[in-house]
Amino acid sequence: MRKIVYAASIIAVVLGTVACKPKSGSQTQEIQAIDTAHNSRNSVNWEGAYKGIIPCADCNGIFVQLTLNEDETYQLIYQYVGKKDAPSIYSGKFKWDDTGANITLDIKDLPAHYKVGENKLFQLDMEGNRITGKLADKYELTKNYAE
Numbered sequence: 001m002r003k004i005v006y007a008a009s010i011i012a013v014v015l016g017t018v019a020c021k022p023k024s025g026s027q028t029q030e031i032q033a034i035d036t037a038h039n040s041r042n043s044v045n046w047e048g049a050y051k052g053i054i055p056c057a058d059c060n061g062i063f064v065q066l067t068l069n070e071d072e073t074y075q076l077i078y079q080y081v082g083k084k085d086a087p088s089i090y091s092g093k094f095k096w097d098d099t100g101a102n103i104t105l106d107i108k109d110l111p112a113h114y115k116v117g118e119n120k121l122f123q124l125d126m127e128g129n130r131i132t133g134k135l136a137d138k139y140e141l142t143k144n145y146a147e
Helices: 002-019 026-037
Strands: 048-054 062-068 073-080 088-096 102-105 113-117 120-123 140-144
Touching (some): 062 140
Antiparallel strands (some): 102 113, 113 120, 120 140
8 A cells, every 4th residue: 555655656746847847839938028028128117316325435425316317318416425526417318228127328437337127226337247246235226206
């Protein structure tokens, strides 16, 4: 009797494993097509003002406010925290990358690449790569709904 129960258990496990294998062919392609159709550009409410304080080598931080407009224009404000300098204000156009996940501002000499997330912008390095290291989470701007 134990042998029959044991054999039945093994058969159930094998059948369960085979049944859980991913399907190939058109179903897999259809799932991939759905995934690539949804991106930050068309699935996230990205218009608005994002704020944060990013690290600074010789000050207490840099207050950054980046406002993204529906017509793909922006306004960027940089203010050095703890310094009496007037804020620097830049404006222009931005472009989406082919994946619809990242934007690039038409600005030189400042970080221009951002990954667009749900209610957040992640500043990327000068080459458009995600910033890593122990300060990586300091390069996030949060959407401000008060405006």
